[in-house]
Amino acid sequence: MAARALRYLLAPFWAAQVFTGAKSFRDNPILGSERLNRRGLHVWRVKLADRLAHWRRKRLEHLVGVEDVQTFARDGCIEVRDFLEPEHHRALVAEVEGLLAPARDMREGDAVTRRIALTPAMLRRLPACARLVAMPQFQGRLRYVSSFDVAPVVYIQTIFSQVEAAVPDPQLSLHMDTFHATMKAWLFLHDVPADTGPFTYVPGTHAHTPQRLAWEHERSIAACRPGTTKGGAFRIDEATLQRLGAGEIRQFAVPGNTLVVGDTCGFHARGHSARPSVRVEIFAFSRRNPFIPLTGFGLSSLLRGREVPLYWRVFDWLERFGLAKNRWRDMGVASPMTLRPKTDAGMADAAAARAT
Numbered sequence: 001m002a003a004r005a006l007r008y009l010l011a012p013f014w015a016a017q018v019f020t021g022a023k024s025f026r027d028n029p030i031l032g033s034e035r036l037n038r039r040g041l042h043v044w045r046v047k048l049a050d051r052l053a054h055w056r057r058k059r060l061e062h063l064v065g066v067e068d069v070q071t072f073a074r075d076g077c078i079e080v081r082d083f084l085e086p087e088h089h090r091a092l093v094a095e096v097e098g099l100l101a102p103a104r105d106m107r108e109g110d111a112v113t114r115r116i117a118l119t120p121a122m123l124r125r126l127p128a129c130a131r132l133v134a135m136p137q138f139q140g141r142l143r144y145v146s147s148f149d150v151a152p153v154v155y156i157q158t159i160f161s162q163v164e165a166a167v168p169d170p171q172l173s174l175h176m177d178t179f180h181a182t183m184k185a186w187l188f189l190h191d192v193p194a195d196t197g198p199f200t201y202v203p204g205t206h207a208h209t210p211q212r213l214a215w216e217h218e219r220s221i222a223a224c225r226p227g228t229t230k231g232g233a234f235r236i237d238e239a240t241l242q243r244l245g246a247g248e249i250r251q252f253a254v255p256g257n258t259l260v261v262g263d264t265c266g267f268h269a270r271g272h273s274a275r276p277s278v279r280v281e282i283f284a285f286s287r288r289n290p291f292i293p294l295t296g297f298g299l300s301s302l303l304r305g306r307e308v309p310l311y312w313r314v315f316d317w318l319e320r321f322g323l324a325k326n327r328w329r330d331m332g333v334a335s336p337m338t339l340r341p342k343t344d345a346g347m348a349d350a351a352a353a354r355a356t
Helices: 002-017 034-038 041-058 066-075 086-097 120-125 127-134 136-146 210-223 238-243 307-320 344-355
Strands: 077-080 101-108 111-117 153-161 183-188 199-201 258-263 268-270 277-286 329-334
Touching (some): 034 210, 077 136, 086 127, 111 307, 111 329, 127 136, 136 183, 136 258, 136 277, 153 307
Antiparallel strands (some): 111 153, 183 258, 183 277, 199 268
């Protein structure tokens, strides 16, 4: 009786989530209803979110050039080599390599992702990073692909691959992040060889073709069944990609100072690394409510770049009281260049990085 009463009380909340970016088929019995998804609930959300993203991007075309608009429409991602002037790039690399700052780590399989949030306070310490974040050529591309004229969150990010013998990194599997337009961007500071885990993307898979929508319909029904993955970040194999008419998988094995901006509703992955490797980049991310028609809507303007530390602290608090688990572990003060935290050895590593 109590469980039934709780379901009635939560029903308006679950119904409201239909018009948000909620993607879990597990946490919401409306989104996770096999009967509703057979009738097209998930596909209806995909199509409506896609139309609104196109509508917003049309109003943001002034932020980018015609070539970027055409490239993105075709591929779902934009690549710009030699993005920064050489002097600016050298200064940016020197800042990052010499940095010791509060950091968070997330472990997935045999890989560790480290992030240092570029908050307003951090940017005051890092003038080359601040100059990058303020560049119209940087912000314009990120905002256009995200379809929102709102500042994305920006980090210094490091991917440490094959840090120990463990299950494989789940990011190696081709997947979509969610059912709607989502922007991720990477400014690679150093050269990214093909055998060190480059970003991988399937051009054109951001488009919701009839084949893609039929596949999403199938997956949404399967995700409602017991014993299946219910997260909404659907995986896909190469045989299914061919059935959907997708093109060649592309690996961004690129020189340093290359900017890549992509809609990660398209299928993407982290490339396989043939050996332990380290990839350092400026990483940006934007995922907002896809059903908001306003291009300038977002809390970022209120939080003024402080949303990431706030998010981490909230989940620290929730974990302390046993209400949730924070996947981003506090590493104290750490370097982007070495996996070890701030110990005597870590300080020596950071000093060596500054000297190279």
